[in-house]
Amino acid sequence: MGRKPTLQIGGVLILLFWTITAFVNHVGLLCFAAVLGGYGVGATFVVLPLYLSEVSDSRVRGSNCSLFFLMFSAGILYGSFMHQYFKKTAACLLSLPIPIAFLFIINCSWTPESPYFLVAKEKFAEARRVLLDLGMKEEGKYVATDDLIEFDNVTVHFHRGHDPCRHMFRIKENRNALFTQAIIFMVQVSSSYVPILFTSMNIFIRVTGDMRPAPAENLYSAIQLFGSIFCFLVIDSYDRKPLLLTSCFIVIAGQICLGLCYYFDSEGIHHVHSWVFVFVTSFFIMGYSIGLGPIPWILMAETFGPHIRSLAASGLVLMVSIFLLSIPRVFLQIAKHLGVYMACWIFSAVVSLGASCIFFLFVETRHKTIHSMANDMEEEMLYCGEDPRRSQLRLIES
Structure with a gap:
């Protein structure tokens, strides 16, 4: 469509x-x-x-x-x-x-329609026209974007008769990209953002007396918005990987600190002032919103080649939906039987494991054109087993 x-x-x-x-x-x-x-x-x-x-x-x-x-x-x-x-x-x-x-x-x-969707449908002339329309103007003349500069090479990566599903799982680089992106989304959901907010609402009621938890919702939403603005301002100035790992580190620290607060408070070891819970939760939300919140959605569009991007994105969003249905329930069940502190610590361990995988598996995508990322994976050259110049010539002749 x-x-x-x-x-x-x-x-x-x-x-x-x-x-x-x-x-x-x-x-x-x-x-x-x-x-x-x-x-x-x-x-x-x-x-x-x-x-x-x-x-x-x-x-x-x-x-x-x-x-x-x-x-x-x-x-x-x-x-x-x-x-x-x-x-x-x-x-x-x-x-x-x-x-x-x-x-x-x-x-x-x-x-305009996406130029890379048009290329996938082999509408090369229309795709080039869209890229020209999207180009910046200087002194009344169009200045080609990076993607337009490499447009002629992009066609190497599209061939008739290739099943995207088979293509996605047959090529090692595509499988690695799908596995890495699945881990990143698993870490995003395993941060337990939603259930931690649910449990924090009860803490906010203790802080504000008889007031409804509405002030907590407003406070946490404002902090999330502030973190999102920070990400918007710096995402193209710094690499994706450091921002994502920094976000993971803050989330892990927030989960561990929240677990300690709940542990000391519930076991009667030491009374923790309710505002400490609010501060630590705010710290956790800030860490989530500067990286784990927005960056996985950016990477979902950058990681895969144009030929399989739609299929991969659909599968990943389906996976995230399943995670969002199951992981919060698991968190709340652990909190019910073992305590909220144990749930926070268990999921902090899961996020730590995921962050380690991100550190070793993540491939940087900042300032790379869509073609150059596909070229790095060499997906079509591996798939077709032929000289890319011959593939391009065959496309032009057809």
Whole structure:
């Protein structure tokens, strides 16, 4: 179908979800709306990072893709404020999801299709025209982007008759990329961001007395937004690997410290002031939002060659969805039977193991063009067993 039609369909589903949610109170229709919203958000989480990566110059690709997580964090903060002070219909209208979804659909109608999707469909002339349109202008003339400079070489990596699924698992480099990206997403979910926030809400009630946990939600959402802004500002100035490992280190330290706080408090060894829990949780959220939150979505669009990127992204988002359903439940079960501190320590060990794998397996992608990353993997040369110049000649002749 292409990136544009998929994004438009996702926008329509999200628009239907918010429209039904705002004006309908029937349980069956609300469940139906939730299904539509799930499909819409799922499609958007797969396609939008890919599209942002494929239409961005390599020098600003990281910041453009990190906007995805930044705006997601901003939406959480704004939506939490609206739903605390207004009823359902008013909150849905004032938080502006309906007009934003409508504008998203309209915007997708005039934005260009991804040039790399066009190349995958062997529409080379149209792809080159899109790359020219995306180029920067200086003194009225187009200046070619890095990807356009290497455009003629990109066609080497696309061939008729190759099954993307078979291609993804047959080539060693593709398998390694899929394994590394799966580990990164596993570390992201194993940080236990969601269940730690759930348990921290109870701590915030102790801090604020009889107040609802709404102030905690606002505080933590604001910290996540601040961390997302920091990532947006530095992601193209520093390599992905140091930022990701720094984020992992802060998350591990936060989990260990939270575990110690819960251990001392629950075992009666030493009373831990409730504001210490709030501070450590805030430290944990900051560490998560500067790396483990946004960077896996950026890497999902950068790691794979254009020929298999859509399939790999779909599989990874499905895997993340399964992790998000299972890992928080495992965390809460461990917390119930062994204590919250033991759950924090167990998952800190999991994140530590994942961070070690990232240290040894991760291949840097910053400022590399999509072609150069595919060339590093040599995916088509290994697959075809032929001189790439002969492959290119065969494509031109056909």
